[in-house]
Amino acid sequence: MAHDGRMRILEAAKALAESHDSVQGVTISLESVAQKAGLTKPGLMYHFPSKEALMLGLVDHAAEEWAQRLRTHTGHASEELTSFERHRAYVTVATTAEVSRADYWIFSDALYHPKLSRAWSEHLGPWFETTGLDERAVSLLTAARFCADGAWMSEATGVFPSDDLTAVCRHALSLIDAAEQMSDGAAEETSTDTETEVTE
Template identity: 65%
Template sequence: MAPTTRERILHAAKELAEEHRSVTGVTISLESVSERSGLTKPGLMYHFASKEALMVGLVEQAAEEWDRRIRNAAGADPADLSPFDRHRGYVRTAMTAELSRADYWIFADALYQPSLARPWQERLASWFETDGVGQQARALLTAARFCADGAWAAEATGVFPAEDLAAVCERALGLVDAAEFGQGEATA
C-alpha cells in the first residue's frame, strides 16, 4: 500500500534528521520537509499547520512504533501482562531495535519541548506500571529499564555502544527475573 501524504511528510522529516551532520543539532524547517516530500509548503501545512505540529506528529509516530514493537516482543497488550512481563518486553525491544540518530533526536527533543513528551507518556506509560509490586522489586524493574534506555541511547548515538549487547540484555532481563522471583513483598 502506498504511504499516505502524512506518512510521506513524516518520512521526509525523519530522513532530514538522519542526514543532518551539524554540531549544533538537528534543524528541520517546513520548507525543507515540503521540498523533500515533494509538496508545496501550503500542501504540507494542510497536514501540519506548524513546525510544532510536525514535530508532535514525528513523536507520535515514533511512540506508536515503539508501542507496536514492545507489544510484539511481549506477545500481548500491557493490560494483559504482569509488570515483569511488560518490562521484559521493553528490555528486549530497547536492546534489539535498530536505531538511528534521528530516533534518538526524536526522543531527546522532548526534554526541550514538553508538548513532545506527551505522546511518549501516553503510549508507553502502561508498559512501566508497577502497581502491586513491592519497593525492592520496583527498584530492580527500574534498574532494568534504565539499563535498556542507556543501551539504546548508546546504540542510537554510536557513543560507547556495547561490545556485546546480547550479554547486556541478558543482565537486564536478569534484573527483571530477580524482581519477580526474589520479591519478598507483595505491595508497596
C-alpha cells in the same frame, strides 16, 4: 489517502534528521520537510499547519512505533501482561531494535518541549506501569529499564556503544527475574501471615 500523505511527511522529517552528521546539527523546517517529501509547503501545511504540529506528529509517530514494536514482540497489549513481562519485552526490544540518530533526536527533544513528552507517556507509560509492586521490586525493574534506555541511546548516537548488547540484555533481564522472585516471595509471606491470623 490523507493518512498516506501524513506518513510521507513524517518519514521525510525523520529522514532529514538522520541525514545530519550530529544530533546538534538537526534543523527541521516546514520548507525542508516539504521539499524532502516532494510536496509544496501549503501541501504539507494541510496536514501540519505549524512546525509545532509537525513536531508533535513526529514524536507521536515515533512513540507509537516503539509501542507497536513491544506489541509485536509480545503478541499482546500492555494491559494483558504483568509488569515483569512488559519490562522483559522492553529490555529485549531496546537491545535488539535498529535505531538511529533520528530516534535519539526525536526522544531527547521532548526534554526541552514538555508538550512533546506527552506522546511518550501515553504510548510507553503503560509498559512501565509498576502499581502495586514492592518498592524493592520497582527499583530493580527501573534499573533494568535504565539499562535498556542506555543501550539503545548509545547505539543510536554511536557514543560508547556496547561491544556485547546480548550480555547487557541478559544482565538486565536477570534484574527483572530478581524483581519477580522478590515479589512472589513477598506475596507468599503475606499469604502465610493471613493464614496464621485466621488460624489464631
